[in-house]
Amino acid sequence: MTNLLINKYNVAGPRYTSYPTVPYWDEPSFSVKKWESSLKQSFQESNISEGISLYIHLPFCESLCTFCGCNKRITTRHEVESPYINYVLKEWQLYVAILGSKPRIKELHLGGGTPTFFSPKNLEKLIDGIFSNAEKAENHEFSFEGHPNNTTEAHLKTLYNLGFRRVSYGVQDYNDVVQKAIHRIQPFENVKRVTELAREIGYTSISHDIIFGLPFQTEAHVANTIARTKELMPDRIAFYSYAHVPWIKGNGQRGFKDSDLPSAESKRKQYELGKSELDACGFVEIGMDHFALKSDNLYQATETKALHRNFMGYTSSKTQMMIGLGVSAISDSWYGFAQNEKKLEDYYKRLDTDEIPVIKGHILSTEDLIIRRHILNLMCHFETSWTETDNYFKELPDVLVQLEELEQDGLIQMEPSTIKVTEAGRPYVRNVCMAFDLLLQRKQPESQLFSMTI
Template identity: 70%
Template sequence: MSSLLVNKYNISGPRYTSYPTVPYWNNETFSLKKWKASLVQSFKESNSKEGISLYIHLPFCESLCTFCGCNKRITKQHSVEHPYINAVLKEWDLYLELFDEKPIIKELHLGGGTPTFFSPENLKRLINGIFRHAKRAEDYEFSFEGHPNNTTRAHLQALYDVGFRRVSYGVQDYNETVQKAIHRIQPFEHVKRATELARSIGYTSVGHDIIFGLPFQTIDHVKETILKTKALLPDRLAFYSYAHVPWIKGNGQRGFNDSDLPSAELKRAQYELGKELLAQVGYHEIGMDHFALATDSLYQSMKNGNLHRNFMGYTASKTQAMIGLGVSSISDSWYAFAQNVKGIESYYNLLKDNILPVYRGHVLNEEDLVIRRHILNVMCRFKTSWNSSSLWFNELPDTLIRLKEMEKDGLLQIDSNTIKVTKKGQPFVRNICMAFDLLLQRKSPNTQLFSMTI
């Protein structure tokens, strides 16, 4: 990849798990009442047709990983498990009161934090509690994030017993120097054990998360990690750039100096090498930063045009409504977004008063909905069009002008009513989406809000 293009397009930009992006949410026009109404509307429109998705945030970790940008609470006291699960189930009960029929759950994901911080018995209690008044869709997909160091056979079996068939493990990098810098020490043998355990129990999709651009990380480190990954052949991979955002995450991302991080050119070289090695093994690139074997549902959904992207990242199928439970979780009714409070004590207090623990959100207007569809098309299918009036928006001519320079650089092709991202342009998909982001174009942030696009 040309270093000129890297230097030209390596700017701060969103990852577009939503549109509008969180910093541009209009909290003044948002209210809990509007959020509930939008969710009820979405549920009535879609529950019987496609079901809903659930994301449950389990925030506890026993130690802090300095690369992590998630909402977490560091503790070794496992007495926190019971009250937190009780609170999540109370929040779910408050949502159930809004619906006139049982939710049909198509996707369910446990994220963190470290979900496997919780005991197998408590995880099973959580899932069984969710399904006291809900049904599984016929084609449901349940997944969780496991820590290779503490995911046991009992964890995997307990979640398998309640319907889980996919697990993803955070690998990041196998080099010891890099692991020490990010405070995530886990030998290859631990990942191998956790991967093989899942498969022996019957999990049909095992994923690994790998990061490039970490402190002290070299080209050789990335090569070593990919080659070790090849030996285990996970069904899907997230291979993504480390998001260095210490201005947001505080001291947790200051366990090393900025000078210890690879340059933009080296990061891109790490990505290109990793992508080449993964292709040689048989992985297919899915959207942005994701790879899958041809047998995995993520690849099949891309081939079938069903790939979707939301706050859980890329998913193999779309549901119109997604409910986030737990601290900091984000919900999406398609017509509105809502985020829960980030503090555990505030979360508990609101639920104690029978109040949904939402503290901010955004109600999408007609323009937002159109732009959202374009950005989803670009992120999931590397193309979008405006061949119907429902996809036209007033500032489209200005958007096309902004894209002209990228077209000259060979990153995309613009036809009479279609934009297609080229192979050369796929690493710059965030930059392409920024041209559609009208809120960002109208008001550039005064401070750095987002990670670098490369």
């Protein structure tokens, strides 16, 4: 990878967990009534055939990690747990009433924040409450994010008994200087303990999150972190770039100076080193930022072209519909998106008046659905194709011009109606997707909304 390409393509760009991306949602034409209608349509189409996905956002953390861009509430007061669960279950009851019949849950993920901030007893109350109005789909996949410092044997056993078989642990980096900068002091021994404990209990997929591009981080730090990770050999690894967006996330990402961050060239070297080391010990690159052993179902989903991507990240089984519960959670009916209130107090107030706590959203147009399919194909399979029926939108020639430039730089291969991202182009898949992003091309944001692509 040349510095010329890095300099050319290192621009601010979306990560495409959705299309349209959140800043381009058409909120003036959105309404809760339209959102509910899209939910009912999707539910009727998909509940029996494939089930639905459920994401539950658990926002509390005992301390602030300065690399984190998630919606969180910092507190050491654990009496906040029970009221929050009660509100989440009330929100779920409102959704079940709209859907009109019992949902079949194919995927369930607990994210945060720190899900293991909650006691095992309260997590059991939450999951039991969800399934008092739902049933488990066949071959369901339940997962949660665990903090290595506070995940206990009781957490792992309780969730395992409730049907969870996958756990993800945030590692980030094992270097003391980097950990201090990001306010995440986490010894290797803690990660080792919870990884081995999860295996002993029977979890079939264990994932570690590793970040490159962190403050004070070097190639040697990345190499050491991956070397320690090899000692534990998790089934999956998320190896992704730190997204520095303090203008959006506020003081949480101001625990260090911009000059403390590695350059774009250094970040790319960290990625290439990490990728090479992971490849050497049997991890296969899956989509963007993810790696898996061939024994893991994420790899198997890649081989069968079943890999899917949504607001929960990459998943091995696709559902058309995903409901997000909790403060700031995002839902996806396939025909529309909706996001909940971002402030905890506002979330509670809406539910106190028996309202779905949606604050904004977007109903997808025909054009949106077509472009979404292309971007999803590129993000999951590194290729996409189209037919003459796609050519109705006038901007396609402009898209093709941009794609030709990517082809000249060796990042994609083009045929009359097919695009494939090359091996060299995989680190630039966000840039390839941006060529299809007509909304971004029609109106560039007035200020920087996205992290850099490299």
